[in-house]
Amino acid sequence: MPHIGPVVESDILLALEGVTVSFDGFKAVNDLSLYIQKGELRVIIGPNGAGKTTVLDLICGRTKVSEGSIAFKDTEVTKLKEHEIVRLGIGRKFQNPSIYEDLTVLENLEISYPKGRGVFGALGFRRTAEVADRIDEIADMIFLKEHLNTKAEILSHGQKQWLEIGMLLIQDPELLMLDEPVAGMSVAERVKTAELLNRIIEGRAVIVIEHDMKFVESIAHRVTVLHQGKVLAEGRMDKIQEDPKVREVYLGH
Amino acid sequence: MTNAKLRSLASNWLGFVLLSALLILVFPAVLDDFRLNLVGKYLSFGFVVLGLVLCWGYTGILSLGQGIFFGLGGYCIAMFLKLEASTPENTAIQSTPGIPDFMDWNQLTELPFFWEPFHSFAFTVIAIMAVPAAVAFILAYAMFKRRVGGVYFAIITQAVTAVLTILIIGQQGYTGGINGITDLRTLLGWDIRTDEAHNILYFICVALLLVCILLGRFVLKSKLGRILVAIRDKEERVRFSGYDVANFKVFVFCVAAALAGVGGAMFTLQVGFMSPTIIGIVPSIEMVIFCALGGRLSLIGAVLGALIVNAAKTTFSEMFPELWLFAMGGLFIGVTLFFPRGLAGLVDDYVVPFLSKVFLGDKKTPPPEPAVTKLAE
Numbered sequence: 001m002p003h004i005g006p007v008v009e010s011d012i013l014l015a016l017e018g019v020t021v022s023f024d025g026f027k028a029v030n031d032l033s034l035y036i037q038k039g040e041l042r043v044i045i046g047p048n049g050a051g052k053t054t055v056l057d058l059i060c061g062r063t064k065v066s067e068g069s070i071a072f073k074d075t076e077v078t079k080l081k082e083h084e085i086v087r088l089g090i091g092r093k094f095q096n097p098s099i100y101e102d103l104t105v106l107e108n109l110e111i112s113y114p115k116g117r118g119v120f121g122a123l124g125f126r127r128t129a130e131v132a133d134r135i136d137e138i139a140d141m142i143f144l145k146e147h148l149n150t151k152a153e154i155l156s157h158g159q160k161q162w163l164e165i166g167m168l169l170i171q172d173p174e175l176l177m178l179d180e181p182v183a184g185m186s187v188a189e190r191v192k193t194a195e196l197l198n199r200i201i202e203g204r205a206v207i208v209i210e211h212d213m214k215f216v217e218s219i220a221h222r223v224t225v226l227h228q229g230k231v232l233a234e235g236r237m238d239k240i241q242e243d244p245k246v247r248e249v250y251l252g253h
Numbered sequence: 254m255t256n257a258k259l260r261s262l263a264s265n266w267l268g269f270v271l272l273s274a275l276l277i278l279v280f281p282a283v284l285d286d287f288r289l290n291l292v293g294k295y296l297s298f299g300f301v302v303l304g305l306v307l308c309w310g311y312t313g314i315l316s317l318g319q320g321i322f323f324g325l326g327g328y329c330i331a332m333f334l335k336l337e338a339s340t341p342e343n344t345a346i347q348s349t350p351g352i353p354d355f356m357d358w359n360q361l362t363e364l365p366f367f368w369e370p371f372h373s374f375a376f377t378v379i380a381i382m383a384v385p386a387a388v389a390f391i392l393a394y395a396m397f398k399r400r401v402g403g404v405y406f407a408i409i410t411q412a413v414t415a416v417l418t419i420l421i422i423g424q425q426g427y428t429g430g431i432n433g434i435t436d437l438r439t440l441l442g443w444d445i446r447t448d449e450a451h452n453i454l455y456f457i458c459v460a461l462l463l464v465c466i467l468l469g470r471f472v473l474k475s476k477l478g479r480i481l482v483a484i485r486d487k488e489e490r491v492r493f494s495g496y497d498v499a500n501f502k503v504f505v506f507c508v509a510a511a512l513a514g515v516g517g518a519m520f521t522l523q524v525g526f527m528s529p530t531i532i533g534i535v536p537s538i539e540m541v542i543f544c545a546l547g548g549r550l551s552l553i554g555a556v557l558g559a560l561i562v563n564a565a566k567t568t569f570s571e572m573f574p575e576l577w578l579f580a581m582g583g584l585f586i587g588v589t590l591f592f593p594r595g596l597a598g599l600v601d602d603y604v605v606p607f608l609s610k611v612f613l614g615d616k617k618t619p620p621p622e623p624a625v626t627k628l629a630e
Contacts (some may be wrong), residue, residue, distance in 0.1 A: 060493060085496035099491045100483040107479050112494045116476055117506045127474040167494065 011037045014059065014175055019068035021058060028054045030229035031068070036175070041206045042199070043216050043237075047250050052209045053095065055226070056177045059207075060092040061085045072175065087117075091173035095180050097160035101153035103164060105144050108152050111137045112167035124241050134170060141199070142166035143192060152199035158189035163194070169200055176200070177207045182215050195217045225250060256613050264605075268553040269466065276459045281429060283390030286448040293455040293523045295563035298323075299462050300516025302544040302555035303469050304509025309541070310549030311473065311484035312505050314402070318410030319513050319540045321417050322385035324532030326514025328421075328428075329384055331527040332368060333377040334437035334445075354436070359426030368427075376439060381518045382511040390503060397499040397506075402488075411534060418533040434527025437521070445522060458519045462556065465512055469552045472508070542585045547595050554597025561596075 014036040021029045029051045033242045036042055044052050050156070057063040059070060061082040070077050077085050086092075100108050113134065116125035139145045142162040147155065152163060161181055168176055181197070182190045190212070197206065197219050202249050216223065216237065223240045225232040240246055280292055301319050310315045341350040347357040352364050370376045392413060396406055423429045428445055429435070437445070444450060472478055483491050483497055492498050521527045530536075539562070547558020562581075570577040 062489075062493075081497070082492045083495050083497050086493055092493050094490075098487055100486045100490065101478055102482055102486055110476065111480055111483050111491070114495060117495050117497075119477065119500050122477040122480055122501075123472065123475050164490075167490075171495065 002182075013038045013040075013073060013115075015069075015071045016055075016059070017069050017071075019055075019058060019065050019070060020065045021054060021063060027229050029058065032226075032230060034182055034224065034231065036205050036207060038174075038205055039201070039203065041201045041208070041219060041221045043208045043210055043223045044169055044226055045210065045216060045223060045250065046214075046232070049228075050226040051229040052226055054229075056092060056207070058211065059175075059177065060090055062092075062137075083117075083173070086171070087114075089174040091168035091171055092177045093161075093164050093168055093176075093178045093181060095183065097157065097161055097164050098154045099163050099167065104149050104151055105139065105155070106135060106148040107171050108167055109138055109165055111113045112170045138166045138170045139167065142196065145152065158185045158193075160187065162193070165196065165200070173204065175205045175207070179209045179212065180208065181208065182212055190215055260613060261611065268551075269463075271561045272466075272553050272556065273463055274463075277456075281452070281455070286451060289455050290448075290451040290523060291567065292560070292564075293451070293458050294520060295457075295560050296458050296462055296556070297516045297520035297523065298540060298543060298559040298563060300465060300519065300557040301333045301513040302547065303462075303465050303552055304512040305544040306549055306552050306555045307469060307472065307481070307512075308505045308509040309544065310551075310555075311478065311485065312481040312502060314502060314506060315404075315407045315408050315541070316410045316506070316509070317534075317541060318414040318534040318537050319509070320413050320534070321410075322389060322510040322513035322516035323520070323536075323540070323560035324417070324421075324527065324529070325385040325388060325517065327517030327521040327527040327532070328434065329371070329377055329380045329514070330518040331437060331521045332371040333374065334440060335387075335434050335501045336519070337440070338371055338436060339439040353429075353434070354371060355429045355432070355434075358592065362425045365427050381514050385510040385514035385517075386507045389507045393503040393506040394499075397502040400499070412539070414532075414534050414537050419449040421529045429528070431527055431529060433530075435523050435526040435528075440522065446525060451523060454519070456521050458523065461515060461519065465515065466552050466556070467590055470511075472505075473552075477501070539581070542581060545585060545595055546588050548597025550594055551597030554595055554600070557597075558595060558622045 014034075016032055016034040019029055019032045019034075020027060020246055032051075032055065034055070044055065046052050055061060059072075059077070061077065061080060061084075065078050068078075072085075072088055072090060075088060077088065077090075080088075103111070110127065110131065113131055115131070116122045116195065134198075136145070136149070139148055140167060142153075144159060144163060144166065147159070152160065155163060161184075165181065166179065170183050182193050185193060194215060197208070200206070208216075208219065221237075222235065223237050224234045225240060225246050227244075232249065233240055233246050235243075266599045276292075284292065301323050304322075305316070308316060330478065335353045339351060339353045344352070344354060344357070347354065348376060349357055349362045352361065356364070358562070370380070392410070396402070396409060400489060401409070418439060418559075422431045424430070445454065473481075480491065480496065480501060480609055484501060488498055493562070497572075517527070520531070540559075543559040543562045545558070546556045546562055547556065548554030562584075566577065566581070573580075
């Protein structure tokens with residue numbers, strides 16, 4: 001499944017070209033170019049402050065680019081609003097589990113179901129068999145089938161992370177972006193999450209930001225190393241680990 | 254019927270049935286005409302608090318300016334009634350007969366253009382909801398599309414309230430100024446000043462209020478209701494789930510405004526006048542207190558809050574006029590600190606478990622249901 005080889009134009013799902021963003025003169029991302037292919041699982045690593053989270057923010061429209069272009073399926077997204085980008089097929093998981101604590105797991109997933117997204121659509125939305133089946137299917141995948149009627153607030157930290165991944169999966173995005181999906185998880189939970197990730201990449205591209213190198217090794221196909229807002233190195237995990245520049249700024253620590 | 258069925262039926266409808274019985278049967282039976290009319294007046298604030306439950310309790314949009322919308326609804330019907338009362342025969346002694354008396358006193362010689370449509374009853378009925386909703390739309394659209402929220406939004410609603418009140422007071426010839434629009438007599442020829450009319454208006458008010466409660470429940474029970482809770486808790490997540498959050502906030506704010514407008518109209522009809530003192534900053538804050546005390550997550554509780562605080566205000570503000578405002582402020586702080594879910598929260602935590610123990614034979618007190626997902630009331 002990992003396409004490593006010559007990049008064909010039509011295989012490119014997401015293209016960042018010459019992207020720069022500056023906050024009061026500080027360039028958090030500096031002339032960055034990055035290409036993600038369809039069906040690829042890409043891990044972005046790098047030291048703190050390298051601009052990893054900012055890159056995700058730029059793609060999903062949370063932060064506006066200062067210069068450069070971001071094209072998703074040949075559509076320029078830099079001028080679109082967040083919800084429009086989501087509707088194009090980009091899902092984003094935040095670093096801290098971002099779920100609706102006052103609602104149940106079922107309701108969390110239902111809200112994320114991509115129907116009835118307008119005010120009146122939501123008013124007339126019915127939980128049809130189709131919706132219920134889809135929710136069941138996702139809940140099963142994220143190990144929360146037994147907890148459908150549990151309030152999200154009382155889930156464990158790891159379960160919250162899974163729930164948020166599930167909320168994205170139910171939208172069936174073509175590109176899924178996960179910001180540190182295993183942060184704060186126990187070893188057992190990490191193993192399950194790796195298994196989950198390896199299943200959900202079927203048919204979609206995934207960008208993962210991660211610090212845990214063991215976890216990265218267990219999932220990564222292709223790794224991009226960011227440093228000071230620029231790509232320092234890019235390639236297969238084993239090559240990256242041997243790269244002297246990478247060892248110096250990041251892995252050597 | 255199984256216990257579970259009974260319980261879900263009870264939790265869905267018991268509050269509504271009890272409130273209906275209280276308003277339709279108990280109050281008319283035990284209260285004299287004067288007090289029943291007072292209750293009717295209190296209930297007109299019930300419409301406002303229903304809106305506050307939707308937009309403050311569930312969506313987290315605190316508006317300190319619901320008085321504006323209450324006032325706009327109230328002024329709409331007052332203008333209609335005033336025009337009906339200002340026939341050329343009734344106003345023959347004026348220098349310009351046929352226009353409202355206060356206009357004549359302010360040297361106006363013809364009816365201002367924006368008064369003209371209020372000759373029509375159908376227009377007036379629509380305007381009672383449409384005018385507040387339109388003002389709310391402009392305000393909310395401008396703020397929420399720019400992602401102004403939280404305390405900033407509350408401050409802006411407060412400022413708009415001040416502006417509108419000053420405008421009404423300043424434009425005496427067009428609005429009746431500080432005195433408001435007074436001496437309202439008939440509605441389509443029906444004298445609304447008699448005890449009998451007051452009684453009928455009371456029942457109309459109750460019926461409308463119950464309909465509005467059902468409407469509110471319909472909204473809260475739909476997926477829209479859960480999206481509102483989601484917006485309150487994690488606005489950004491909702492946005493990144495593909496929703497245009499601002500549209501939802503605008504919608505709920507407009508609904509709250511339209512409800513307040515209906516309340517204002519019922520107030521004018523039952524009290525017989527509308528004036529800026531009823532819609533200014535202090536009344537707007539009082540409306541939030543009714544809602545907080547009754548329970549901002551409970552439609553029924555909030556209506557009871559409006560009744561209780563208003564009744565207390567009538568009783569105590571006569572006895573201790575200086576102390577009343579302090580008591581009201583203290584009440585608000587106390588409720589916010591100790592019972593954030595208001596009276597309805599206390600009922601959920603203590604009365605409901607007790608009742609289910611007695612009637613449904615629960616062995617142990619079930620843990621209080623989380624207030625927020627209890628969308629029932």
